[in-house]
Amino acid sequence: MIIKNIRNFSIIAHIDHGKSTLADRFIQICGGLNKRDMVDQVLDSMELEKEKGITIKAQNVSLNYKSRSNEFYQLNFIDTPGHVDFSHEVSRSLFACEGILLLIDVSKGIESQTLSNYYFAIKMKLKTVVVLNKVDLCVDNINPVIEQIENVIGISSSDIVKCSAKTGFGVIDVLERLIHDIPCPIGNINLPLQALIIDSWFDNYLGVTLLVCVKNGILKKNDKIKMMSNGLSYFVTKLGIFTPKRCYKEVLISGEIGWVVCSIKDIDSVRVGDTITLEKNPAVCFLPSFKKINPQVYAGIFPLHSNSYEKFCRAIKELSLNDFSFCFNVEHSVTLGYGFRCGFLGLLHMEIIKERLKREYGFELIVTSPTVSYEIVMKNHHIVYVNNPCEISLINGIIEFREPFVECCISFSFHKYIGKIIELCISKRGIQIDIIYKKNRIELIYHIPMVEVISKFFDELQIISNGYASVNYEFKYFKKSNLKYVNILICGKKIDVLGFVVPYNKAFSFGSKYINKLKSLIPRQQFDVVIQAAIGKRIIARSNIQQLRKNVTEKCYGGDVSRKKKLLEKQKRGKKAMKKLGHLSLSKEIFLSLMDIKV
Numbered sequence: 001m002i003i004k005n006i007r008n009f010s011i012i013a014h015i016d017h018g019k020s021t022l023a024d025r026f027i028q029i030c031g032g033l034n035k036r037d038m039v040d041q042v043l044d045s046m047e048l049e050k051e052k053g054i055t056i057k058a059q060n061v062s063l064n065y066k067s068r069s070n071e072f073y074q075l076n077f078i079d080t081p082g083h084v085d086f087s088h089e090v091s092r093s094l095f096a097c098e099g100i101l102l103l104i105d106v107s108k109g110i111e112s113q114t115l116s117n118y119y120f121a122i123k124m125k126l127k128t129v130v131v132l133n134k135v136d137l138c139v140d141n142i143n144p145v146i147e148q149i150e151n152v153i154g155i156s157s158s159d160i161v162k163c164s165a166k167t168g169f170g171v172i173d174v175l176e177r178l179i180h181d182i183p184c185p186i187g188n189i190n191l192p193l194q195a196l197i198i199d200s201w202f203d204n205y206l207g208v209t210l211l212v213c214v215k216n217g218i219l220k221k222n223d224k225i226k227m228m229s230n231g232l233s234y235f236v237t238k239l240g241i242f243t244p245k246r247c248y249k250e251v252l253i254s255g256e257i258g259w260v261v262c263s264i265k266d267i268d269s270v271r272v273g274d275t276i277t278l279e280k281n282p283a284v285c286f287l288p289s290f291k292k293i294n295p296q297v298y299a300g301i302f303p304l305h306s307n308s309y310e311k312f313c314r315a316i317k318e319l320s321l322n323d324f325s326f327c328f329n330v331e332h333s334v335t336l337g338y339g340f341r342c343g344f345l346g347l348l349h350m351e352i353i354k355e356r357l358k359r360e361y362g363f364e365l366i367v368t369s370p371t372v373s374y375e376i377v378m379k380n381h382h383i384v385y386v387n388n389p390c391e392i393s394l395i396n397g398i399i400e401f402r403e404p405f406v407e408c409c410i411s412f413s414f415h416k417y418i419g420k421i422i423e424l425c426i427s428k429r430g431i432q433i434d435i436i437y438k439k440n441r442i443e444l445i446y447h448i449p450m451v452e453v454i455s456k457f458f459d460e461l462q463i464i465s466n467g468y469a470s471v472n473y474e475f476k477y478f479k480k481s482n483l484k485y486v487n488i489l490i491c492g493k494k495i496d497v498l499g500f501v502v503p504y505n506k507a508f509s510f511g512s513k514y515i516n517k518l519k520s521l522i523p524r525q526q527f528d529v530v531i532q533a534a535i536g537k538r539i540i541a542r543s544n545i546q547q548l549r550k551n552v553t554e555k556c557y558g559g560d561v562s563r564k565k566k567l568l569e570k571q572k573r574g575k576k577a578m579k580k581l582g583h584l585s586l587s588k589e590i591f592l593s594l595m596d597i598k599v
């Protein structure tokens with residue numbers, strides 16, 4: 001294929017606007033798969049993607065398209081996720097493209113994620129093709145959305161392509177517009193090799209596999225390549241493209257996107273965003289690349305069975321190879337042993353990692369309550385960031401405690417919900433920024449502490465809006481707050497993984513609610529169990545779980561008092577030993593339910 005007939009683009013849109021369905025139509029039209037292999041949303045191949053009906057991983061496909069003017073084009077496109085938690089997948093894929101297909105659901109119009117991805121593409125100077133999807137749903141009433149696109153994106157109505165990914169209407173027009181409007185890659189086949197690693201994953205048969213976009217030069221089988229970041233070199237054993245089936249090729253030329261296998265044993269030596277060159281004739285500079293995105297939500301992940309720790313480490317590393325935004329550090333908990341403190345881009349991201357560890361690697365896990373990263377100013381004016389609440393209790397000389405605030409955009413159609421949603425935002429310590437009235441929607445913009453958003457905000461919002469409100473949020477700033485770290489003690493012993501951070505004015509009510517929940521979950525023991533919540537040395541809430549009274553004198557019928565006394569003494573000694581040993585019957589399974597406590 002000659003470079004002038006290659007088109008690289010990403011399909012981007014808000015969640016559920018129909019990206020994967022449109023990708024299906026492209027694959028069908030270009031014959032990427034035969035009828036037998038074709039299923040709905042074929043690119044959502046992960047079990048979790050099928051189950052949840054969302055795209056989690058960006059998927060790359062190379063197709064041959066014969067245009068209306070009978071010319072052949074190679075279309076390399078990337079189907080990207082629409083959920084904000086996976087926006088790093090979108091930004092990463094844009095580095096491999098010259099254009100974007102911005103898909104808008106005609107029944108919903110432009111939504112927040114559509115715009116943020118569009119602005120990112122504009123920043124990268126990518127050409128945009130705007131496509132209005134689902135026109136089969138409301139053929140008569142598409143004018144308001146067209147007007148909205150004209151006003152917000154500034155594209156004239158004649159440039160908007162209309163289609164229905166479901167029925168196939170207008171899909172050829174979309175393909176024609178793509179080959180016409182999106183420029184070919186600007187790479188040069190004769191320059192030294194420069195290929196950008198845009199994704200990587202571990203395959204049980206092939207080992208580490210890289211997805212690369214060749215910007216300059218040619219990459220061939222048996223070439224000795226070099227990672228420009230660390231100088232490590234490898235022989236290319238196999239390479240090819242996805243149609244979306246894995247196809248083997250001999251070369252990838254400048255402008256192409258394909259997979260490369262080169263017997264990399266050490267997962268740590270691969271860095272997504274790195275540039276690959278040839279060892280013999282190396283390029284002198286790196287390709288422009290994407291930045292690592294900072295996680296927003298943190299949690300400790302521990303294997304339920306500590307003997308599987310080694311395997312668990314390997315699994316975590318393999319997952320991070322495939323998920324650029326997932327980060328981790330070893331964590332040791334007195335209660336749960338060794339595990340990892342992991343950072344995620346949001347709660348859905350955390351949920352997906354948890355599920356992947358369970359399904360793909362078969363681990364039973366204990367995941368601590370999600371928390372955020374706090375900014376702490378020390379006496380010496382140094383600033384530290386702490387994402388593990390129990391570390392806060394170990395820091396001396398804190399002069400300022402700052403917590404992250406997010407900008408929430410809560411969008412809903414019915415006016416009757418506005419009062420209750422505002423009340424909810426206020427109860428979550430929200431600061432109102434704006435109320436935007438759109439044609440058929442209202443948008444409330446609030447700045448809310450992130451920790452409030454990740455606890456029960458979504459559940460409560462769904463209840464008060466009968467499921468009609470949707471919310472998007474992004475980190476805005478750190479702000480000083482009067483926060484306290486609350487320790488949880490069981491039988492006088494600090495349980496590190498249960499400690500939490502709360503605003504001081506909520507600490508007492510929150511502490512006692514938490515203690516009551518714990519009380520309802522912990523089974524009665526052979527001895528009294530004291531549960532306490534404390535700020536420093538001050539106990540702010542306390543409760544007792546009464547012992548199970550075992551009548552040890554039951555069998556002593558009649559008289560002998562000294563015999564009864566002896567038995568009671570023995571029981572007392574036994575109880576003491578259990579306490580000393582910390583023999584509280586808190587199995588890890590019970591911990592699982594303790595981790596999920598929401599007050």
Ligand SMILES: Nc1nc2c(ncn2[C@@H]2O[C@H](COP(=O)(O)OP(=O)(O)OP(=O)(O)O)[C@@H](O)[C@H]2O)c(=O)[nH]1
Pocket residue numbers: 013014015016017018019020021022041053054055056080081082083133134135136137163164165166167
């Ligand atoms: N009526 C109609 N429904 C469509 C059309 N295109 C997609 N859908 C439906 O819209 C829903 C979402 O489609 P997807 O293709 O999964 O959307 P997506 O944008 O890939 O979703 P994410 O990857 O999760 O962001 C599915 O139920 C599709 O069947 C269309 O043109 N018309």
